[in-house]
Amino acid sequence: MSKSIYEQIGGAPAMDAAVDLFYRKVLSDERVSGFFDDVDMERQAAKQKGFLTMVTGGPNNYTGRNMRDAHAKLVARGLNDSHVDAIIELLGQTLAELGVGEEQIKQVAALAESVRDDVLCRDAAN
Amino acid sequence: MPTLRYGEHTLNVEDGKTVLETLESAGIDYPNSCRAGTCQSCMMRVVTGDVPDDANRGVNESKRELGYFLACVCRPTTDLEVVGTDASTSTAATVVGLRRCPGDVLEIRLRCARPLDFRGGQFVTLVRSDGLARPYSLANPTGATELELHVRHYPNGAMSNWLAQATPGTELELRGPYGECFYVADDLDRPLLLVGTGTGLAPLYAIVQDALAAGHRGPITLLHGARHSAALYHREELATLAANHPNLEVVASALEVEKGDDVDNTPIDTLALARANTADRSNLRVFLCGDPALIRGLRRRLFLAGVPLRAIAADAFVPAASRNSAQ
Ligand SMILES: Cc1cc2nc3c(=O)[nH]c(=O)nc-3n(C[C@H](O)[C@H](O)[C@H](O)COP(=O)(O)OP(=O)(O)OC[C@H]3O[C@@H](n4cnc5c(N)ncnc54)[C@H](O)[C@@H]3O)c2cc1C
Numbered sequence: 001m002s003k004s005i006y007e008q009i010g011g012a013p014a015m016d017a018a019v020d021l022f023y024r025k026v027l028s029d030e031r032v033s034g035f036f037d038d039v040d041m042e043r044q045a046a047k048q049k050g051f052l053t054m055v056t057g058g059p060n061n062y063t064g065r066n067m068r069d070a071h072a073k074l075v076a077r078g079l080n081d082s083h084v085d086a087i088i089e090l091l092g093q094t095l096a097e098l099g100v101g102e103e104q105i106k107q108v109a110a111l112a113e114s115v116r117d118d119v120l121c122r123d124a125a126n
Numbered sequence: 127m128p129t130l131r132y133g134e135h136t137l138n139v140e141d142g143k144t145v146l147e148t149l150e151s152a153g154i155d156y157p158n159s160c161r162a163g164t165c166q167s168c169m170m171r172v173v174t175g176d177v178p179d180d181a182n183r184g185v186n187e188s189k190r191e192l193g194y195f196l197a198c199v200c201r202p203t204t205d206l207e208v209v210g211t212d213a214s215t216s217t218a219a220t221v222v223g224l225r226r227c228p229g230d231v232l233e234i235r236l237r238c239a240r241p242l243d244f245r246g247g248q249f250v251t252l253v254r255s256d257g258l259a260r261p262y263s264l265a266n267p268t269g270a271t272e273l274e275l276h277v278r279h280y281p282n283g284a285m286s287n288w289l290a291q292a293t294p295g296t297e298l299e300l301r302g303p304y305g306e307c308f309y310v311a312d313d314l315d316r317p318l319l320l321v322g323t324g325t326g327l328a329p330l331y332a333i334v335q336d337a338l339a340a341g342h343r344g345p346i347t348l349l350h351g352a353r354h355s356a357a358l359y360h361r362e363e364l365a366t367l368a369a370n371h372p373n374l375e376v377v378a379s380a381l382e383v384e385k386g387d388d389v390d391n392t393p394i395d396t397l398a399l400a401r402a403n404t405a406d407r408s409n410l411r412v413f414l415c416g417d418p419a420l421i422r423g424l425r426r427r428l429f430l431a432g433v434p435l436r437a438i439a440a441d442a443f444v445p446a447a448s449r450n451s452a453q
């Protein structure tokens with residue numbers, strides 16, 4: 001079996017640098033920065049690490065249920081499809097900077113897509 | 127089979143089981159989320175024994191020094207005694223000295239009934255006999271037997287005004303230590319940037335002394351700011367340290383400067399960003415202490431400027447009333 005993208009970008013030891021890259025992007029992007037403006041930046045970074053680990057196929061046990069719980073408060077604050085699009089875009093930029101190829105970025109985006117309904121706390125396909 | 131001690135429980139760790147699983151099979155709930163060593167929800171601290179290397183991967187250097195690890199990926203190979211991250215110890219302490227410094231700062235010396243295992247720059251919570259409690263940072267280097275606090279005296283401040291009237295012999299309870307603002311000797315050549323306003327100097331004073339005692343060779347910059355230059359305290363002590371250590375630069379900054387005083391009137395956050403921009407940002411270690419708004423803004427700007435998030439330690443001196451909503 002081919003290596004996961006998580007392993008390709010360096011696995012656990014490389015995750016902190018990846019999180020810093022991604023977190024800088026979301027904080028600098030007005031479309032989504034409001035959702036990430038946590039006083040406790042370290043706690044927020046740990047969550048973003050969970051996000052990056054999950055979508056790159058690293059070790060995790062997240063379930064759709066977890067995704068709903070993690071984002072329910074954000075949905076109440078107006079989280080919608082446009083924000084998910086923006087996050088997938090910033091995710092792609094981050095991976096490109098880490099040297100991940102276009103084809104694989106598409107795979108990651110597809111994985112993120114697959115939980116869109118859970119993240120937005122709605123029933124599938126409506 | 128290794129044993130796991132947690133509170134009053136002593137549990138046998140079955141082959142290949144994690145600390146989290148072991149607790150759960152005994153019916154003990156502990157916070158967790160990803161169960162894969164990522165989200166850090168299940169952080170614990172080891173009190174005795176050694177955790178395997180991969181149990182604290184991703185945990186920052188300061189926490190690692192304090193024995194923090196992730197229960198969901200920790201498969202013990204030896205006996206362990208662990209506690210939750212909210213576990214704290216308490217000891218009685220007596221005031222043994224008081225000195226008034228410029229800027230309405232009280233330098234308070236305490237002696238503990240039981241030696242306190244702390245790192246210079248961590249903070250403790252002082253508890254008065256009626257229960258009034260406030261956190262204060264430790265200004266003395268690691269290992270000192272007397273504790274040194276720098277307390278800004280607010281005339282209408284419940285704790286600081288009471289402390290201002292303390293005398294040798296006054297008794298207190300002390301809880302802690304807490305926090306991650308302390309020196310870690312992981313790389314003696316990395317640049318250090320320490321930024322503090324007012325009594326935010328207290329932890330930084332300890333950190334600088336620990337770094338110098340460890341033989342730190344990289345450049346150390348300490349920026350101390352106050353609204354008015356007359357409120358900058360400990361200037362002589364800092365000047366002496368800098369004179370004896372060529373790799374230490376101390377810069378005083380104030381928005382209003384007394385005539386003839388050698389103090390920079392550039393805002394301290396501007397100075398800090400300029401220093402960070404000329405340093406090796408990827409290897410820089412930053413400590414920020416004092417005014418909450420300044421600390422938060424600066425942490426964010428330094429991070430966006432390229433300093434890794436985990437390389438920035440910060441203690442915002444959040445006042446008591448707003449602490450719950452702000453932190
Ligand atoms: C992690 C941490 C570490 C800390 N370390 C230190 C330290 O080393 N040295 C130190 O001096 N303090 C430190 N503090 C702040 C300290 O805990 C108290 O908040 C402070 O001493 C005020 O307590 P008080 O009981 O005297 O005043 P309170 O009774 O809590 O406040 C009463 C009044 O005092 C005035 N006041 C209080 N704080 C401020 C402020 N920041 N700015 C302007 N006016 C204020 C206000 O008028 C306020 O209404 C730290 C705080 C934290 C969270």
Ligand code: HEM
Binds near residue numbers: 036
């Ligand atoms: C594209 C699909 C997405 C996936 C797969 C995803 C995944 C995750 C994961 C795994 C976590 C960590 C949960 C935990 O450990 O508790 C998380 C948290 C978080 N996500 Fe997402 N996410 C997605 C989209 C978004 C979007 C669009 C936003 C906002 C614009 C967002 C904002 C957040 C925030 C703010 C948190 C932290 C929540 C908290 O403070 O507890 N996410 N996400």
